[in-house]
Amino acid sequence: MLRRVKREDNIIYRLLIVLFILIISISYTSIKTNNGIIEVFSNKRELPIYSVETEEKKVAISFDAAWGDNYTLGILDILDRYNIKSTFFLVGFWVDKYPEHVKEIYKRGHDVGNHSTNHPYMTKLSDEEIVKELNITAEKIEKLINERPTLFRPPFGDYNDRVINLCRENGYYVIQWDVDSLDWKELGVQPVVDRVTRNVQKGSIILFHNNAKYVLDYLPIVIERLQAEGYEIVPISKLIYKDNFYIDNTGRQKINE
Structure with a gap:
């Protein structure tokens, strides 16, 4: 018993x-x-768009511009050579320093996104300060190209629910990335090429920096490798869904069916 x-x-x-x-x-x-x-049984966490669920073999490459401008025109020339449109996320003080290059980026058909005014950790700011970071740079960009940005990338990839919600309330799609080239580490050309081509998938958003040391060397190689694998490279505005979507718990944007 x-x-x-x-x-x-x-x-x-x-x-x-x-x-x-x-x-x-x-x-x-x-x-x-x-x-x-x-x-279920937990609060929903707000997420930016890291990548996009799509049956088409499309990816987006993007460039963050905060410090330096040695290679921007060279990047634009390479993109022109391959007939590719991309997305540039610009910080306010970069816009102030290089207004003609902001115009040139837009003139050549690329997305111009907002990357804050002072490149702060957004989660450490008050609501009012977050909105100010968004609005000041948006106004600067709009003054130069007559178009207000609708894409925002948080500096350092730093966000929380409050940041995401405030950005959305102010008309932005918040964009992260699922493929980080780590080009800012200046490890050389091949490590960037290998990292990007190894991790890319349909709907990927790839992160580069406009002033990375080897950008003019690795960019053509990455483009040719992606194209050889059958990928079409598009700006983020052409990759993401604008409505009737949801974002899963990995940050992948999916269409509601």
Whole structure:
């Protein structure tokens, strides 16, 4: 009788462990609905767009511009050579220093995105300061190209729910990346090429920097490798969905069906 009771207790104990694991798993599982994502047993975390779910073999390459301008015109010439349009995220003080290059980026058909005014950690700012970071640079860009940016990339990739919601309230699609070239580490050409081509997939958003040391060397190689693999390179504005979408718990933007 005692052995039977112990055996039943052991079964109950195991069932409780399984139930506990199941609850923990569910708490981090996203359930798709017509209105977006519901996080079961946990609060929904707001995410930027890291990549896009698409059946088409499309990717976007992007450049953050904050410090320096040695290679911007060279980048534009390379993109022209391959008939590719890209996305440039510009910081306010960079816009102030290189207004003619802002115009040139836009003139050549590329997206001009907002990358803040002073390149701060956005999560450390008040609501008012976040909106100010958005608006000042947006006004500077609009004054130069007569178009207000609708794409925003947080400096350092730093965000939280508050930052994401404030950006959306101010008319922005918040953009991250799923392929980081790490070009700012200046490791050379081949490490950048290998890292990008190894990690890219349909709908990827690739991060480069306009003043990375080897950008004029690795960019043509990356483009040719991607094209050889059948990828079409488009600006982020042509890759993302503008409405009727949701973002899953990995940051992948998907169309509601």
